[in-house]
Amino acid sequence: MLPISVGLGSDTALAAIPARFALERGQWDEAAQLRVRNSEFPTARSISYFARALGAARSGNAAAARAEIAHLDEIEAQLAAAKDDYWAGQTRIQKQAAIAWVMFSEGQRDEAIAAMRKAADLDDASEKTVAMENKLVPIRELLGELYLAAGMDKEALVEFQASDKVMPNRFRTIAAAAAATRATGSVEAAKRYYRALTALAADADGNRSEISEARAYLSKN
Amino acid sequence: MKVRISALAVATAAMIASARAQQAAHDQFGTVHFPISCTAVQEKFDRAVALLHNFFYPETVRAFQALIAEDPSCAMSYWGLAMSELPNPLVPPFPPANLNAGLEAIQQGKSATTRTPREAEYLAAIEVFYRDYDKVDHKTRAEHYEQAMQQLHEHYPDDPEAAIFYALALNGAVDFDDKNYTKQLKAAAILNEEAKKQPDHPGIAHCLIHSYDFAPLAAMCVSTAELYGMIAPAAPHALHMPSHIYSMLACGTIRSAPISHRKPPRKPTASARSSTKLTFSSTPICNGRRTAAPKSLSTRCCPFPSD
Numbered sequence: 001m002l003p004i005s006v007g008l009g010s011d012t013a014l015a016a017i018p019a020r021f022a023l024e025r026g027q028w029d030e031a032a033q034l035r036v037r038n039s040e041f042p043t044a045r046s047i048s049y050f051a052r053a054l055g056a057a058r059s060g061n062a063a064a065a066r067a068e069i070a071h072l073d074e075i076e077a078q079l080a081a082a083k084d085d086y087w088a089g090q091t092r093i094q095k096q097a098a099i100a101w102v103m104f105s106e107g108q109r110d111e112a113i114a115a116m117r118k119a120a121d122l123d124d125a126s127e128k129t130v131a132m133e134n135k136l137v138p139i140r141e142l143l144g145e146l147y148l149a150a151g152m153d154k155e156a157l158v159e160f161q162a163s164d165k166v167m168p169n170r171f172r173t174i175a176a177a178a179a180a181t182r183a184t185g186s187v188e189a190a191k192r193y194y195r196a197l198t199a200l201a202a203d204a205d206g207n208r209s210e211i212s213e214a215r216a217y218l219s220k221n
Numbered sequence: 222m223k224v225r226i227s228a229l230a231v232a233t234a235a236m237i238a239s240a241r242a243q244q245a246a247h248d249q250f251g252t253v254h255f256p257i258s259c260t261a262v263q264e265k266f267d268r269a270v271a272l273l274h275n276f277f278y279p280e281t282v283r284a285f286q287a288l289i290a291e292d293p294s295c296a297m298s299y300w301g302l303a304m305s306e307l308p309n310p311l312v313p314p315f316p317p318a319n320l321n322a323g324l325e326a327i328q329q330g331k332s333a334t335t336r337t338p339r340e341a342e343y344l345a346a347i348e349v350f351y352r353d354y355d356k357v358d359h360k361t362r363a364e365h366y367e368q369a370m371q372q373l374h375e376h377y378p379d380d381p382e383a384a385i386f387y388a389l390a391l392n393g394a395v396d397f398d399d400k401n402y403t404k405q406l407k408a409a410a411i412l413n414e415e416a417k418k419q420p421d422h423p424g425i426a427h428c429l430i431h432s433y434d435f436a437p438l439a440a441m442c443v444s445t446a447e448l449y450g451m452i453a454p455a456a457p458h459a460l461h462m463p464s465h466i467y468s469m470l471a472c473g474t475i476r477s478a479p480i481s482h483r484k485p486p487r488k489p490t491a492s493a494r495s496s497t498k499l500t501f502s503s504t505p506i507c508n509g510r511r512t513a514a515p516k517s518l519s520t521r522c523c524p525f526p527s528d
Contacts, residue, residue, distance in 0.1 A: 007308055007309060007314075008313070008314065009309055009312040086397060126397065127397040127398075127435060128434075129312075129397065130309075130311045130312055130431060130465075131312045134465070166437075167469065167471075168471060169470065169471035200471075
């Protein structure tokens with residue numbers, strides 16, 4: 001019987017799996033409540049604290065989000081002290097993105113966008129490592145989502161298109177791109193995204209609201 | 222970022238054909254032959270190295286320990302043990318106990334009597350990684366090991382294992398700020414060349430996935446990802462590795478991902494074969510060009526519409 005954890009790669013996976021499950025479904029309350037699995041690797045705990053921070057901020061609990069960000073601060077300092085520059089940088093990106101959503105929840109729209117853009121640029125400049133099968137979330141997609149939440153649909157679409165070039169075929173990206181184009185009144189473009197979304201989920205067995213919306217929109221337009 | 226599409230597709234086609242033909246004949250960990258001077262344990266050594274190419278820790282440790290017990294004079298078994306003490310050699314940090322055990326294995330290997338100059342160089346190369354592990358940081362040691370493996374590869378250009386382990390060492394010393402992916406593509410070039418000669422080698426397919434395990438490169442590796450699980454279906458890591466490529470592209474994944482986490486059948490079934498074929502045929506369409514006419518799977522492969 002193999003031990004469950006044999007190192008960093010196992011611990012990041014065990015932290016990332018529940019975090020992805022909550023974040024990909026936009027279940028912010030669930031993300032905010034994620035258990036922080038005990039790990040000797042600060043990087044693995046960073047994943048959980050980031051998901052909790054984002055979940056809290058996006059479900060309107062700025063105070064709780066700030067407490068999670070304080071954990072990210074500690075982890076970043078710990079990694080930097082250990083001269084683990086790569087993982088310190090990854091935590092810095094997570095922290096920056098979480099702070100942006102806290103700012104947005106507190107009504108500082110422009111500051112939030114600037115902070116989120118900085119996080120996305122940092123993320124684009126960094127590479128994934130083998131210790132993660134993939135990056136946890138595309139940070140540029142979060143910038144698109146922030147624009148979308150701010151009602152800046154055209155700006156949102158630019159970011160979704162840019163994110164898709166790096167991390168293609170994501171359900172969240174395409175669903176959000178559909179919502180952004182729909183909000184701008186570009187019916188044909190919205191239909192193309194919705195068709196892409198239904199094709200992507202052709203074999204899906206769940207009942208996602210995005211798919212219901214896509215089908216409803218396509219039948220009316 | 223300049224990345225040229227390599228001749229991988231051709232090499233991979235050959236690998237797929239051969240993997241199908243030989244699936245029943247070879248071991249469930251892939252086919253490896255690493256000739257050593259301890260001829261009495263050659264066959265067991267090959268199998269242990271196959272485990273090593275599949276990162277099958279801690280089975281690797283046990284396999285090389287058993288070899289040492291059988292013939293304590295065989296230097297290369299200590300090399301294997303030292304290599305095995307890195308559970309996943311590409312994911313540091315390593316527990317000090319493992320690093321210490323690796324260094325001890327090397328010391329014992331250096332006094333083992335059955336060895337050739339080539340085998341002594343293998344031991345000396347991995348010693349570069351372990352030496353002063355408590356004083357020198359991982360990155361520096363990984364780079365020194367890469368250089369030592371480059372020399373070994375240059376001294377023995379006809380030794381495929383030297384080439385493959387050099388490619389792995391390149392992956393272990395990757396510079397994540399290098400958006401030209403210099404070391405990754407250097408490794409991939411070596412491996413693609415070897416793949417033509419050893420299509421069932423688990424280390425080649427495995428290390429190719431690591432070499433292409435970056436967003437701009439991943440599309441070049443969809444078929445190899447599918448193939449690796451077929452080459453080494455008994456190795457848990459071989460069943461896991463395709464998800465690196467699949468999750469990055471959400472491409473060729475809808476049908477294949479669940480398969481990659483199940484143990485594939487001993488002989489590929491008709492559905493497994495057609496799945497490979499589908500994935501393979503989708504590759505050219507996924508190479509970042511979204512203008513190709515969509516066909517079945519490819520509509521799921523690249524659905525993001527451009528305006």
